[in-house]
Amino acid sequence: MIKRVSSNELKVGMYIHDLGADWSQHPFMRSAFPIKSEKEIETIIKCAIPEVYIDTDRGLDVPDAPTQEEVQTALQAEMIAIAESEPAPRIRISTAEEMGRARAIKSQAANLVRNVMQDARLGKAVNMEAVEPVVAGITESILRNSGALIGLMHIKNKDDYTFLHSVSVCTFMVAFCRSVGLDAETTRQAGLGGLLHDTGKALVPDGILNKPGRLTDEEFEIVRRHPRDGYEILLKTPGVGPIPLDITLHHHERVDGSGYPDKQAADQISTLAKMCAIVDVYDAITADRCYHKGMPPTDALRKIFEWSKFHFEPDLVKAFMRCVGIYPVGTLVLLESGRLGLVTEHNEESLLQPKVKVIFDTKKGYLPPTEIDLAKPTGKTGADKIVSHESPSKWKIDTQRFL
Numbered sequence: 001m002i003k004r005v006s007s008n009e010l011k012v013g014m015y016i017h018d019l020g021a022d023w024s025q026h027p028f029m030r031s032a033f034p035i036k037s038e039k040e041i042e043t044i045i046k047c048a049i050p051e052v053y054i055d056t057d058r059g060l061d062v063p064d065a066p067t068q069e070e071v072q073t074a075l076q077a078e079m080i081a082i083a084e085s086e087p088a089p090r091i092r093i094s095t096a097e098e099m100g101r102a103r104a105i106k107s108q109a110a111n112l113v114r115n116v117m118q119d120a121r122l123g124k125a126v127n128m129e130a131v132e133p134v135v136a137g138i139t140e141s142i143l144r145n146s147g148a149l150i151g152l153m154h155i156k157n158k159d160d161y162t163f164l165h166s167v168s169v170c171t172f173m174v175a176f177c178r179s180v181g182l183d184a185e186t187t188r189q190a191g192l193g194g195l196l197h198d199t200g201k202a203l204v205p206d207g208i209l210n211k212p213g214r215l216t217d218e219e220f221e222i223v224r225r226h227p228r229d230g231y232e233i234l235l236k237t238p239g240v241g242p243i244p245l246d247i248t249l250h251h252h253e254r255v256d257g258s259g260y261p262d263k264q265a266a267d268q269i270s271t272l273a274k275m276c277a278i279v280d281v282y283d284a285i286t287a288d289r290c291y292h293k294g295m296p297p298t299d300a301l302r303k304i305f306e307w308s309k310f311h312f313e314p315d316l317v318k319a320f321m322r323c324v325g326i327y328p329v330g331t332l333v334l335l336e337s338g339r340l341g342l343v344t345e346h347n348e349e350s351l352l353q354p355k356v357k358v359i360f361d362t363k364k365g366y367l368p369p370t371e372i373d374l375a376k377p378t379g380k381t382g383a384d385k386i387v388s389h390e391s392p393s394k395w396k397i398d399t400q401r402f403l
Contacts, residue, residue, distance in 0.1 A: 001056045002068035007049055010041045015059030016069075016385045020307070021049045022281045023292060024223070024252070027106065028218035029214035031292065036061060048258030050310050058338045075302050082318050083326045083351040094364050096343045098141060098148035099403065105137045109167040110160060113195065117163070120202035120233050128135040128239040135191040136318070138167075139174050147345055154297060154330045155400050158285050162201060162209065165283055170194035172279035172324070173247075173272075179323035186243070191273050193247030196240075197276060200230025220264060227252055228261045243272060251276040254311040274313045278304060278320050281312075297328040330399060332392050335384045338362045340395060342402050345373040352386070359402050369402060 019031040026047045139148045173194035177187035208219045229324040234240045250273035257265030288294045308317040331343045334360040341356035353375040
């Protein structure tokens with residue numbers, strides 16, 4: 001049985017099923033492993049991981065701890081209530097119409113970040129004249145249809161993760177700022193911060209950044225230097241304003257004071273840095289890396305919502321869930337009819353009833369792709385309901401084909 005326990009309750013002989021933290025927060029090779037020493041427990045606590053999940057069939061038990069199923073059921077009910085509380089962002093054109101431009105923007109932005117990193121390694125300043133148009137392109141795409149580019153951001157090549165992660169954070173920051181009503185200039189600056197937030201990783205050796213095994217304490221500290229390193233690089237760059245500088249330096253701070261580099265807490269952290277912390281972790285835990293499999297977007301949102309009582313601003317997490325939807329564009333969902341569909345667009349009236357491209361029957365196999373609107377009443381184009389989200393790998397479906 002899987003149970004959630006406080007890290008202070010951990011003992012040698014327990015089996016960690018899930019560390020309950022994103023990969024950048026701890027040096028362990030995996031999130032699941034048997035506890036063999038007190039030092040491992042000390043490391044977990046030192047990494048400010050307040051709660052973990054244990055497998056009582058593979059190790060010691062904590063009798064009165066809640067089960068994973070109990071925790072997830074409660075969290076899901078809260079998330080649904082949040083999603084129903086406000087309408088989805090307005091869409092100006094369809095996802096299909098925007099998809100071609102979104103692909104081009106994604107590719108252009110990834111190449112730009114690659115160049116920024118190369119320049120940083122060589123000690124050069126960031127070329128803001130090249131960065132500004134890319135952020136403008138991302139912003140314009142989000143204004144036309146936020147789902148297209150956001151959907152593409154869940155598709156990453158493992159080898160290009162570092163570059164595409166920065167593009168994703170920029171995209172999510174622009175969409176997030178827009179959804180909470182921030183002005184155009186603040187949104188632009190936040191987008192710049194998102195695109196440049198990991199510039200300091202240019203100074204982290206590739207052997208450490210992509211290491212498939214557990215990091216040593218020394219290697220982990222090198223990785224944790226990247227916010228300060230990035231800040232120092234951007235300080236030397238003409239035209240960089242205070243918002244990108246703040247986001248770069250403080251996107252790993254946590255509201256309970258457990259983050260880095262300055263251990264800021266609560267109101268010490270700016271709202272935009274808190275927002276970037278959320279989208280940074282969301283994108284990190286949904287991506288496949290050489291050392292872990294990314295989780296489906298809906299599971300990632302539930303994790304972040306669960307962690308918000310410690311690490312993130314709860315109201316901002318709720319706002320982010322309303323921004324991307326409980327079932328973000330690109331999510332594979334199981335319908336009551338037994339069919340599988342890909343979420344292609346949110347309905348402004350209900351985030352729980354998106355537009356879906358049906359592509360697969362769980363009993364018969366692939367189907368001719370058909371668009372249905374789950375918000376419409378019974379008929380040929382509606383009359384179905386989402387039962388759950390599904391992992392594309394479970395059904396061996398390449399979602400990129402259908403986006």
